[in-house]
Amino acid sequence: xxxxxxxxxxxxxxxxxxxxxxxxxxxxxxxxxxxxxxxxxxxxxxxxxxxxxxxxxxxxxxxxxxxxxxxxxxxxxxxxxxxxxxxxxxxxxxxxxxxxxxxxxxxxxxxxxxxxxxxxxxxxxxxxxxxxxxxxxxxxxxxxxxxxxxxxxxxxxxxxxxxxxxxxxxxxxxxxxxxxxxxxxxxxxxxxxxxxxxxxxxxxxxxxxxxxxxxxxxxxxxxxxxxxxxxxxxxxxxxxxxxxxxxxxxxxxxxxxxxxxxxxxxxxxxxxxxxxxxxxxxxxxxxxxxxxxxxxxxxxxxxxxxxxxxxx
Numbered sequence: 001x002x003x004x005x006x007x008x009x010x011x012x013x014x015x016x017x018x019x020x021x022x023x024x025x026x027x028x029x030x031x032x033x034x035x036x037x038x039x040x041x042x043x044x045x046x047x048x049x050x051x052x053x054x055x056x057x058x059x060x061x062x063x064x065x066x067x068x069x070x071x072x073x074x075x076x077x078x079x080x081x082x083x084x085x086x087x088x089x090x091x092x093x094x095x096x097x098x099x100x101x102x103x104x105x106x107x108x109x110x111x112x113x114x115x116x117x118x119x120x121x122x123x124x125x126x127x128x129x130x131x132x133x134x135x136x137x138x139x140x141x142x143x144x145x146x147x148x149x150x151x152x153x154x155x156x157x158x159x160x161x162x163x164x165x166x167x168x169x170x171x172x173x174x175x176x177x178x179x180x181x182x183x184x185x186x187x188x189x190x191x192x193x194x195x196x197x198x199x200x201x202x203x204x205x206x207x208x209x210x211x212x213x214x215x216x217x218x219x220x221x222x223x224x225x226x227x228x229x230x231x232x233x234x235x236x237x238x239x240x241x242x243x244x245x246x247x248x249x250x251x252x253x254x255x256x257x258x259x260x261x262x263x264x265x266x267x268x269x270x271x272x273x274x275x276x277x278x279x280x281x282x283x284x285x286x287x288x289x290x291x292x293x294x295x296x297x298x299x300x301x302x303x304x305x306x307x308x309x310x311x312x
Contacts, residue, residue: 021045022257030259078103105158143177162186175205185202189211189254237271
């Protein structure tokens with residue numbers, strides 16, 4: 001089996017394809033084509049979110065793919081996410097996502113962030129207070145939201161539930177109070193932010209890790225980091241291929257975001273990294289921790305301490 005066709009078993013018994021197409025920050029008019037093309041060249045895992053405001057386009061891309069007759073609905077693993085302003089109306093949010101996507105069920109439904117925003121605020125997605133800060137429902141616990149998500153499993157509208165952007169501290173608060181262990185924790189993850197503490201904790205508790213922003217940010221130093229380039233030259237591939245393959249070697253699924261057909265295809269051609277390759281990358285990670293510290297590229301201005309460690 002090719003590396004890009006690897007699948008990981010979730011605690012539900014279902015399998016999640018190791019490589020997924022990410023759609024965050026993909027521009028209007030581009031997502032539909034990207035999704036349709038990705039599936040046509042072999043992707044079987046599509047990731048979106050209500051907050052991305054592109055679920056309808058993703059749905060059109062899925063519809064095109066299914067209409068081709070080459071893939072069926074059950075062949076494609078679809079993930080979407082509950083947004084913060086819908087924590088008090090979870091099933092309503094799910095129904096909106098299903099309508100947008102044109103689907104009868106979601107394979108994986110994640111809590112996007114572990115905090116609730118005012119559902120009656122001055123903006124449907126990003127309500128703010130008079131001082132410009134986020135309008136957060138601080139009395140509403142993420143545990144309460146997750147318990148509402150658990151009820152969705154009985155409806156058949158979701159196959160699995162999970163979380164996103166959860167630190168060890170939040171997971172330790174959640175797990176003793178719920179009956180369904182999250183199937184997945186989707187986090188920012190790359191050699192400049194390995195989040196090893198969270199990764200290890202999730203493995204110990206049967207929670208699968210999906211990595212987003214695996215290449216860091218635009219213009220990331222990861223592309224020119226000497227150890228990454230060293231492994232890329234050794235394998236005859238690009239640094240991007242090394243960075244994406246690193247996650248699969250760690251046992252995590254990974255989201256590769258692109259709307260360019262050639263890049264979508266290139267991202268799919270992953271490689272097997274051996275112990276020497278992983279040790280080379282680990283050396284870079286350790287040196288980074290000892291000198292500059294790890295770098296987080298995605299941290300919304302919620303004004304909330306999510307409990308992420310400075311060094312992982």
